[in-house]
Amino acid sequence: MTDSSEIPESPDSTVPLLAARGLAKAHGPTRALHGASVELHHGEILAVTGASGSGKSTLLHCLAGIVRPDEGSVVYGDVRLDRLPEKRLSELRRTDFGVVFQFGQLIPELTAVDNVALPLLLAGASRGEARARAGEWLERFGVLGQEELRPGEMSGGQAQRVSLARALVTGPKVVFADEPTGALDSLAGEQVMSALVHTARESGTAVLLITHDAQVAAYADREVQLRDGAVVPLGVTA
């Protein structure tokens, strides 16, 4: 497989990996983001917290190039994501970004190993190579002996660890995780977070983590808080 990433392996640590400046985004009459700015650095684990409806998911979608902001910029390395043509944007999302949502969004008809192999197949790997690497990643996430189960046959925590393996298997520079433990009990949530943080640190992957759980946010290097669509300094309550 070729790595078409435009981001250097030995980054200048003073330049953010991903930076959003002055983002605004409305969904019809609702202003989801209103002047939101945030930076994610190479290898950093950043928690984005805030009340329900404060704009966390919309911010993640803009940063991940899933949604284009109405105003402001999203810069990845030196690439303006918000201006990138759709074809290049989807290529870049495939090579450089991984995503995990609250409900893992695994393909229900595929086994765990085939779910994890899928991004590798899309990137041009052979079926044998993709399944072998998927198996290794499932092992790293402690999903042993369950490779041939379908998502409906697993616990929520196991399915979420399969989702993490799928998000990380291609070696992304950034993983976007939107409430990855939101549907799990606290023990399964801790297992998912330890697996994510351990693997991200090992591979130098940056993580943008959305959560409203303080225990989950505590896994991050840094936390920013959203209020009414903008980032507010932590500790400001008025």
Ligand SMILES: Nc1ncnc2c1ncn2[C@@H]1O[C@H](COP(=O)(O)OP(=O)(O)OP(=O)(O)O)[C@@H](O)[C@H]1O
């Ligand atoms: N597709 C959409 N259509 C209409 N309104 C939307 C859409 N997506 C988000 N919104 C609205 O935009 C605002 C911000 O939503 P967003 O999901 O970004 O917030 P959030 O902080 O992630 O919320 P939660 O913690 O509840 O998931 C909310 O008022 C929400 O109802």
